[in-house]
Amino acid sequence: MNQNNGAGARKPIRVVLAKPGLDGHDQGAKVVARALMEAGFEVIYTGLRQTPEAIARIALDEDADVVALSSMAGSHLPICRKLAPLLQQAGLADKLWIIGGNLPAQDHDALRALGFRGIFPSSSRLGDIVNFIRTNAS
Amino acid sequence: MKPKDMPQDGPRPIVNESGIAIKPLYSAADVEASGGTAMIGLPGEYPFTRGIHPLMYRKQPWTMRQYTGFGNAADTNKRFHYLIANGQTGLNVAFDLPTQCGLDSDDPQAEGEIGRVGMAVDTLRDFEVAFEGVDLDRITVSLTINGAAAILIAMYLAMAEKRGYDLAKLRGTAQNDILKEFVGRGTWIYPVEPSIRLVGDTIEYCAKHAPKYSPVSVCGYHIRESGADPAQEMAYAFCIAQAYADDVIRRGLPVDEFAGRLSFNFNCFGNIFEQVAKFRAGRSLWAKIMKEKYGATKPGSMWMRMIAGGGGGGLTFEQPELNIVRGAYYALICALAGTQTMALCCFDEAYTIPSEYAQRISLRTMQLLIEEMGLAETVDPLAGSYYVETLTNQMRGRMEAIMSEVDAQGGIVKLIAEGAIQARVSSQAYQRQREIEEGRFRKVGVNCYRTEEKTPEMEFHPYRDDDARAQIQSLSKVRAERDPARVRAALARVQADARSGANLIPAIVEAVKAYASVGEISAVLVGVYGRYSEPVRF
Numbered sequence: 001m002n003q004n005n006g007a008g009a010r011k012p013i014r015v016v017l018a019k020p021g022l023d024g025h026d027q028g029a030k031v032v033a034r035a036l037m038e039a040g041f042e043v044i045y046t047g048l049r050q051t052p053e054a055i056a057r058i059a060l061d062e063d064a065d066v067v068a069l070s071s072m073a074g075s076h077l078p079i080c081r082k083l084a085p086l087l088q089q090a091g092l093a094d095k096l097w098i099i100g101g102n103l104p105a106q107d108h109d110a111l112r113a114l115g116f117r118g119i120f121p122s123s124s125r126l127g128d129i130v131n132f133i134r135t136n137a138s
Numbered sequence: 139m140k141p142k143d144m145p146q147d148g149p150r151p152i153v154n155e156s157g158i159a160i161k162p163l164y165s166a167a168d169v170e171a172s173g174g175t176a177m178i179g180l181p182g183e184y185p186f187t188r189g190i191h192p193l194m195y196r197k198q199p200w201t202m203r204q205y206t207g208f209g210n211a212a213d214t215n216k217r218f219h220y221l222i223a224n225g226q227t228g229l230n231v232a233f234d235l236p237t238q239c240g241l242d243s244d245d246p247q248a249e250g251e252i253g254r255v256g257m258a259v260d261t262l263r264d265f266e267v268a269f270e271g272v273d274l275d276r277i278t279v280s281l282t283i284n285g286a287a288a289i290l291i292a293m294y295l296a297m298a299e300k301r302g303y304d305l306a307k308l309r310g311t312a313q314n315d316i317l318k319e320f321v322g323r324g325t326w327i328y329p330v331e332p333s334i335r336l337v338g339d340t341i342e343y344c345a346k347h348a349p350k351y352s353p354v355s356v357c358g359y360h361i362r363e364s365g366a367d368p369a370q371e372m373a374y375a376f377c378i379a380q381a382y383a384d385d386v387i388r389r390g391l392p393v394d395e396f397a398g399r400l401s402f403n404f405n406c407f408g409n410i411f412e413q414v415a416k417f418r419a420g421r422s423l424w425a426k427i428m429k430e431k432y433g434a435t436k437p438g439s440m441w442m443r444m445i446a447g448g449g450g451g452g453l454t455f456e457q458p459e460l461n462i463v464r465g466a467y468y469a470l471i472c473a474l475a476g477t478q479t480m481a482l483c484c485f486d487e488a489y490t491i492p493s494e495y496a497q498r499i500s501l502r503t504m505q506l507l508i509e510e511m512g513l514a515e516t517v518d519p520l521a522g523s524y525y526v527e528t529l530t531n532q533m534r535g536r537m538e539a540i541m542s543e544v545d546a547q548g549g550i551v552k553l554i555a556e557g558a559i560q561a562r563v564s565s566q567a568y569q570r571q572r573e574i575e576e577g578r579f580r581k582v583g584v585n586c587y588r589t590e591e592k593t594p595e596m597e598f599h600p601y602r603d604d605d606a607r608a609q610i611q612s613l614s615k616v617r618a619e620r621d622p623a624r625v626r627a628a629l630a631r632v633q634a635d636a637r638s639g640a641n642l643i644p645a646i647v648e649a650v651k652a653y654a655s656v657g658e659i660s661a662v663l664v665g666v667y668g669r670y671s672e673p674v675r676f
Binding site: 126 | 235247248251325364365455491564584601674
């Protein structure tokens with residue numbers, strides 16, 4: 001949550017950026033991580049092969065404002081179906097959940113229904129991701 | 139434009155991706171200034187700039203080997219037969235992520251990933267089904283497997299042996315390049331040191347028992363996809379290949395007994411001339427390294443044998459039909475550069491694993507070059523071009539400089555283990571993305587010549603939960619039918635050999651023949667070696 005720290009500066013937005021599942025393609029995730037850091041956000045990049053349980057725990061421990069996933073290998077729906085209830089149980093339902101990667105348009109409604117408010121398929125611009133987080137993370 | 143007609147301040151400066159300034163016109167003087175013609179030579183002769191064989195495609199066109207595999211072994215077997223019926227001359231097998239990460243289909247971590255990006259393999263039974271009816275003498279098979287490569291190579295050899303093939307004559311390739319998995323692609327399992335030792339085990343074992351089999355295909359490809367420039371791609375791949383060679387030489391195996399079976403896998407998207415020069419330069423540099431540094435004497439030990447044709451980083455999500463055109467140019471590059479094998483990327487692969495239709499287009503693209511365009515008629519047709527020869531010299535110089543820098547910084551193994559190479563290429567990937575978004579690096583359909591037309595419908599590869607359940611059931615059936623005492627004994631030997639540091643392949647071959655699973659064997663190795671822990675550096 002962004003709070004005024006009394007000195008006029010806002011606490012930076014904290015983003016936990018995770019690579020769920022077994023997919024090892026992390027070029028995109030690392031590029032996005034750099035863009036978010038350059039935009040002034042605090043980024044906790046989890047590295048590869050995170051289970052839904054681990055992602056929910058890291059998001060809670062790190063006091064994340066944003067939970068961001070990067071998925072390139074097609075398993076986004078089964079992963080998000082497992083992760084969404086875990087994030088809710090961890091009390092993170094009010095945080096901003098977003099996902100990027102190889103996400104066919106036909107799956108976007110299902111991802112939104114699960115609670116992922118930002119969906120950024122492969123051709124997305126870094127600036128759009130940054131702006132979306134800035135506007136929607138609170 | 140002739141030089142004298144140029145405006146006073148000269149044309150717009152252009153620097154290629156590898157950092158070399160490109161002139162508007164080249165002449166013999168440029169070839170001289172860049173190092174002359176001494177390294178050009180003749181095809182089939184040291185330093186092999188012009189090709190590793192004297193007649194190249196005039197004798198035999200490149201092997202056409204599309205990357206394929208999905209679902210279970212039976213689905214994959216059907217696609218193999220479809221491609222072979224369409225004129226494909228090799229197979230390039232894709233495995234699903236659980237297989238690549240050394241997990242069985244019934245592992246909780248495999249849920250949702252079984253058969254998704256490649257074929258699911260749990261036991262030797264899956265290989266028996268996948269290759270049924272494929273003549274392994276006529277169709278060479280490449281296994282795209284890395285972390286679990288020792289197990290899958292053992293499985294392939296066991297399957298071939300069971301079908302009566304003579305291992306002394308069996309050809310084929312495994313990717314088995316674990317160091318690049320730490321840089322990009324990410325299907326590592328064990329820590330760096332034992333992972334290299336396992337690669338060394340496969341090289342040593344094949345040199346002795348399957349001498350025609352290529353146990354390693356060192357990949358610049360994925361390092362390029364992770365953000366490396368073309369010169370870095372090749373330089374880092376050569377550093378990695380040397381790390382494996384060093385491991386095997388430390389065991390006392392002479393270089394000429396294994397170096398001839400090392401091969402390479404490279405990317406090819408980007409500037410046509412830079413790419414062709416990269417391959418020509420790389421061929422001569424690898425020959426020089428093997429001859430001068432390693433004292434190789436057999437020509438085959440000096441050959442940079444390669445597969446190319448992919449360039450995922452060059453393909454676009456926007457206007458995907460343009461990827462067919464890009465692919466045709468990538469195939470042209472590879473043919474002009476003298477590749478041994480082509481696996482041409484497919485237009486739909488930015489979206490999904492390629493459809494049968496997309497694969498056939500890629501296959502036909504290669505066939506067009508051979509049948510209609512004259513690409514298999516004359517060896518190294520760009521040789522003698524002032525531009526290409528100058529660029530070949532300059533690219534070789536860049537690669538040597540990058541390799542010296544790696545050595546000065548402590549060597550490739552140390553730099554990868556620390557995450558330094560990863561940080562370098564990922565920073566470059568970020569810069570490139572910025573350049574694309576700001577329009578400074580042009581991508582047609584992305585930052586110029588965009589269209590509002592709707593993207594044509596893509597045929598998405600289906601994923602069925604039923605198939606995953608069937609794979610798990612078939613694994614259970616194999617487990618129920620195999621001899622448990624034989625499995626236990628074989629796994630105990632894998633463990634003992636991992637602890638003692640003996641070459642592990644004989645024990646793994648025995649285990650796969652007993653129908654021990656990928657996950658079971660890998661778990662034993664994790665028990666001895668531990669798991670890799672990723673250094674995340676920015």
